[in-house]
Amino acid sequence: MSALLSVRKLSKSYGSRWGLVRAVDRVSFDIATGETLALVGESGCGKSTVALSLLRLIEPDDGQVIFDGADFGAIGATRRQRLRRNMSIVFQNPYSSLNPRMRVRDIVGEPLFTAYGLRGRELRARVEGHLRDVGLGPEHMARYPHEFSGGQRQRIALARALALEPRLLILDEPTAALDVSVQAQVLNLLRGLQDRLGLSYMFISHNLATVEYMADRVMVMYLGRIVESGPVEQVFANPAHPYTQGLIDSIPSTNPRLRNRLKPLGGEVPSPLNAPPGCPFAPRCARVMDACLAAIPPFESIDDTRSVACLYPMEQEADS
């Protein structure tokens, strides 16, 4: 599989009164055509900064974003704008990401008008098609966002994101604001669209169960760095980084008989302002050694598909 999107050493820092916050620190990854890459981690780990830097909704300090062979940082504004049509985003909260004063047909039609100058019957037909893709009908076109439920609003946001027929969709916690009973509908819809349209997804979430359902590969982020990456089944069944294990052990099981398996990680994410000198996870790690406190562990591959940033990765069970 060739990479549709390549990200190399992406970095973004924010200056503050108290010092520099490294929100994203030399993050590199690839997404292939038709693939779903998930990005997981706790709040403040830099997931959303990565997403927004890809679209240049925030300008990264350093690093390359290469889409389909073209380096975003090296091309002119016009070409960049045209290339941007290939990437789109669905935000977490469909209650704030849709303009309450616009009708559904204008919300979905605006990108088509802006990019291609479509109007009239032609525009209407396109909008209708995109709404049909997400399971909404022509009767919804003249309505306003407040007339829809959360799940339907997220469908509208998705139709808008699909309007320019992008090849890569960034999904920033797309179901976090929805009830479980409708969350599944939106996730199933996303999977169906991916199969039909050959889309690539970057799926950002803190819910590991939905990540397992959606993604092919997963990257775990901690304090602005990637600490583990690999195929989703392998990483979740056999985590190599103690932080990944900690995240898994923190999920409350829906089986009351397994309640004693809940093993919270101690402590909290340290402030990025005074991150410890060694491994950023060391203060919370049960397996910490002296060497962990000395230097940041390099992000290295442990086999063909998996990488981890840990000096003493957890034992990998041999395939049985």
Added chain:
Amino acid sequence: MSEAILKIRNLTVDFPGLGETVHAVRDCSFSVRKGEILGLVGESGSGKSVTAMACLGLVPPPGEMRGSVEIAGRQVVGRTHGELMDLRGGTAAMIFQNPGSALSPFFTVGRQIVDVIVSHQDFARRSARDLAIETLRLVHLPDPELAVDKYPHQLSGGQRQRAMIAMAMACEPDLLIADEPTTALDVTIQAQIIVLLRELAQETGLSILFITHDLGVVASLCDRVAVMYAGTIVETGPLPELFDAPAHPYTERLMHTVPRLGSGKTELAYIKGQVPNMAHLPVGCAFHARYAHASEVCRQRSPAARPLGGARIVACHHTLGAPHLREVAARGAG
């Protein structure tokens, strides 16, 4: 069966509006026993938060509250503000979803806990401060002697939630009402808070009414669960029995919609349709439009709550109809 700390009978909360009335809570009955953690589960708009607020007489105007709510034997409905102030923070305390907005940004954590203590107990401020430090220690806030002088913004989200729990525990309440206290937190912090609440219930005999939409949290924390749908309780029962074999079709469907780690790429189930409009509820059972096997009686009559054996109660016409439920009934009778 030990005594009930919280006893709710036929609680109804209406919000009259322009031309229509929203029936937020409809004829709810359940109780929380001493030392018990009861999970109240439901989706957004099911009326679980309004029920929680009603327990402390906090239904905002123009809400109207009817029925009976007793906390440690004292009636809440129809009480004056002054009488309720004694109850709130004393016998029963509440913690909220967002500790950032529930704590005052203008006062130190210690000052806010001391305020609670001196308003309910005969304490001088100086000794109340020592008690505040002790309560912060009880909830495992690191360095309680320093934390007591910090402002909420100087604490992390998880620490703030611990501070809020400390404030609620300061007067050793009999009942803690927790309205989605872990929803705004990361999973790792959520797990810490679950373990803390378990510990507090075990060590102090505290009863907890725990409101959540997360079935995983219920399974990890609660002794018993009440499932709420469209303003009413559709099913109650102890764990793990209720999770093993839910009796109400809504509970059964809801459990299937939860994505679980380890189930891979199996297609996720969902519940068709939407929660009904609480101002225009359908005739009959509120769930019938979303239930594939709904029959004539579901469309005509609202089902009454009835016992199912094994301390379980369900409000459904069909409980014994579906195959997976016959087993439950058999077990309940046996």
